[in-house]
Amino acid sequence: MELTKIENLLESYFNGNTTIEQEQVLKTYFAQENVPAHLQEYKLMFDYFAQNKAEVSNQPIQVKTKKQTWNLKWLSIAASLVLLFVIYKMVPSTDNFTSAERAEAQRAYVESQKAFKLISNSLNRGNKTLAFAHDYEATKNKIFK
C-alpha cells in the first residue's frame, strides 16, 4: 500500500506534477534507511538534495561599507575646497592696484600707443615708395610673359 503510493508519487515527480508537499513526503520516505532495492537510485537523488540543502556558508557577510563612503565623501569635499583655494591664490588678482599705479599704467598705455602710431606712420611712408616697385613689377610682367 505504502509502496504503491510512493511509486505513484515518483511517477508524477518525474513528470513534474508533484506539489511541494508531495515532494516532502518523498523526501521523508527516502530519508529512512530501509528502502526497497529497486528504489535505491531514487534514494541517492533525495539524499543528495537533502545533503546539498544542509550545506551552509560559514563566512560572515560584511556590509559595513557605510563608514568608508562617508569618509570618502567628506574627503572629496575637502580636497575640492583646497584645490579651489590654490587656484584662487595662483591666478593673480587684477584688482589690487593703488590709484597712483593705475594712473601710471594709463600713462604708459597712452605713451606706447603714441610710439606705435609713430612707427606705423613711418612704415606707411615707406610703403608709398614701394608702390613704384609694384608698378615696375606689373609692367615687367606685361612685357615678359
Place this chain on the structure above:
Amino acid sequence: MNQKEFTTLVMPFKDKVFRLAKRFLVSKDSAEDATQDIYLKLWSNKEKLSTYNNVEAFAMTMTKNYCLDVLKLKSSSNLKIVHSNYKDNNQNLDKQTNVNDSVNIIHELINNLPKKQKLIIQLRDVEQYSFEEIGKILELKPTAIRVSLSRARKTIREQLLKRHQYGIN
C-alpha cells in the same frame, strides 16, 4: 534602512544564495566571494529593497545573473580557464577521498545538465521553491518550468540507471 533591518531582511536566504552560487561556480571559495559581492550589491541598493515585494526572489535573480556573468567571463579568458582547471583538480582529489561517492555521482549529473535545468533543479529540489517563485526568479512561465524540471529529473534518473547497469556488468 539601517544595518539591523537590512540583516533581518536579507540574511535568512544567505545560504540559498551561497548554494546557488556554488552550484555554478563549483568551488566553495568562489561561491563565498560571490555571496559577499551579491550582499554588497544588495546593501548599496538597500533604499530600493523595501520597494520590492519579494526581496528573496530579487536576490536569487541577482545571484543567477551574477553567476552567469562570471561563467561568461571565465570562458572568454584563457587565464581563468587554466585557473579553474587547477581548482577542478583539487576538487577531484577531494572527491577521491570522499566516502560518499554515489552521492557525488548525482552532483556530477546535475552539473552536466543545461544551465536552465540546473537552475531549476537547484531551486526546486534543493531549495523547495514553488513554481510561482521560480517563475519570478527566472522570469519564466510555470508551465515552462514544469517541463524543464521534468526533463532534468528524467535525465538524472536515466543517467543514474545507466551508470548502475554499467557498474553491474
